[in-house]
Amino acid sequence: MRRRPAKIARILYLVTIYGFLYLPIAVLILYSFNDTRYSSNWQGFTLKWYTALGDNRMLLDSLGNSLLVALLSSTIATAIGTLAAVAFQRYRFPGRKLLYGLLFVVMMSPDIVMGISLLMFFILVRLEPGFLTLVLSHITFCLPFVAVTIHARIADFDPNVIEAARDLGASEYQAFRHVILPMLLPAVVSGWLLSFTLSLDDVIVSFFVTGPTFEILPLKIYSMVRLGVKPEVNALSTVLFAITLMTVFVSHLLVKEKRS
Amino acid sequence: MTPTPIVRFRNVTKRYGDTSAVDRMNFDVYPGEFLTLLGPSGCGKTTILRLIAGLDEADVGDIFIDGKRVNGLPPNRRDVNTVFQNYALFPHMSVAENVGFGLKMKGLPPSTITSRVGAALSMVKLDELARRRVRALSGGQQQRVAVARAIVNEPLVLLLDEPFSALDYKLRKQMQLELKRLHRRLGITFLFVTHDQNEAISMSDRIIVMNDGRIEQIGTPRQIYESPDNMFVAEFVGEINTLDGVVTAAEQTTLTARVEDAEFPMTNRRGFQPGQRVKVLLRPEDLFVSQLQDEAPGPHLTGTVEDQIYKGTTVDVFIRLASGTTVCATQFFNEDAEDISYRVNESVHVTWIRGWEVVLPDD
């Protein structure tokens, strides 16, 4: 009986933390179904903000742009990151440790520093800010995450398995294609998903490197909410949250599969 | 006329930092033989296999496979296959895909691959498990897959790195028999690595005893066991008693040595000279023990029984000699001596048949 208060305290503690974490999101989702434009009172259930979202060309265009950038940059970052991770594991070359350490520096450096330095770099090489600069920047900040995720996986490999492939007649490329890549696949996919979400919701770096001709969703939303939060934005955020949730779920499944 | 060697090491050295894992080695492997590398952990056995497979490159010296110098040739272009110590199966493939991997890399048509994989699997008695994931196999089954995956390619030489070290005693014995049978059937050259001397002696045509990256002796199991070239080989391969002695007289082929105050006639195989200090080596099963009241057996040692251990078909008797050295004598049960038990502290004679001793210089 003495343990009951402790148990209640524990549950209260959990409820507080999770409430703090998820209440704002729950409210946002709830409001996306609220049948009023200005009031914060509940006025009844509606789907009209979702319909309005469907009619908002500007928002949809920027969503399309965002998806395009995210798709391209996460795919390229994953390809380069995979090869980099394999190179770090398979080959011994001077400066290997230093280069690997630099990945973490890029990963930890503040977005604002990254944004400004990329901007300066693009000005220096005279690149017009817009689609291309966005994709390049997103590749840059996704790459370390992919490389580190995949490297962690490949470091767990039994090196004899790769040597066995070579011993059985596989060229370096065949060993990569038939043994290394299939064994890495879960990590490659989860690296890609991670990059995709990182790219999709980046505001700070994108703010510095995009131009007026190419608008992406997070920046569009950012400029919209400065004039007050519109219910369409709630609806859109709910959609994005659903996408993120799915991504997390899928990558969790993949990670679980690799452990078993 | 010896046949042309299928693998040849010429003055090969491989260094890791300051240590030489393989130190100026020379040896030949002949077609079709079962050759075993035997030595303690860390003596360079795995390194030799890796050098032959092309997974590591020699720092000095030349390696020939089938008469061709292979230095610098990548592993996929060498006609040898390896069974790794930890099997190293491909975890994302089925048993059949694992076994067919080498053939697929060679670009053979699927129908050929299927039939050859089937044949290889039935050779290792795994026909029923072809579609299993390799993760869902027992240790012994994984072992068979690893062997099948290598032999299906019909390599010139099969390299086996302690393939049974992870198996329990019974399975190990069974796999040893099966591997030996496979060797006879395939006619492929086997280069086998082990640190287990019993395994080496019972399976091999020839044995290379290694220590610290160097060869101590090359010979048939019988030569290695009965006439070891040096103390390392004598002590590494089987139990052996070591006695100190001094040569008192020597002829071309015979000598007399004093051991423990008794003079023994021995065979002179190494041109020993009178006055030379020697080590006299005797296997426990070559020593005969007799009780004092029995007829004195010619030249003999005298000692007291310290202990005896019953081994089922034999008894090990430990005898302390006058000098304090303890020797072990293995006595066999037979019709004449049904009762071969001794009392502790009983005085006994110990002797052996002349010529069964191994005499090595004491240095």
Ligand SMILES: Nc1ncnc2c1ncn2[C@@H]1O[C@H](COP(=O)(O)OP(=O)(O)OP(=O)(O)O)[C@@H](O)[C@H]1O
């Ligand atoms: N990659 C490496 N880097 C550094 N040293 C190594 C490497 N591989 C082997 N060695 C060293 O070389 C020596 C021989 O190693 P090797 O693996 O050939 O021994 P082994 O006879 O196969 O031993 P075991 O019976 O334990 O498998 C050892 O001293 C080992 O520490």
Ligand SMILES: [Mg+2]
């Ligand atoms: Mg080894």
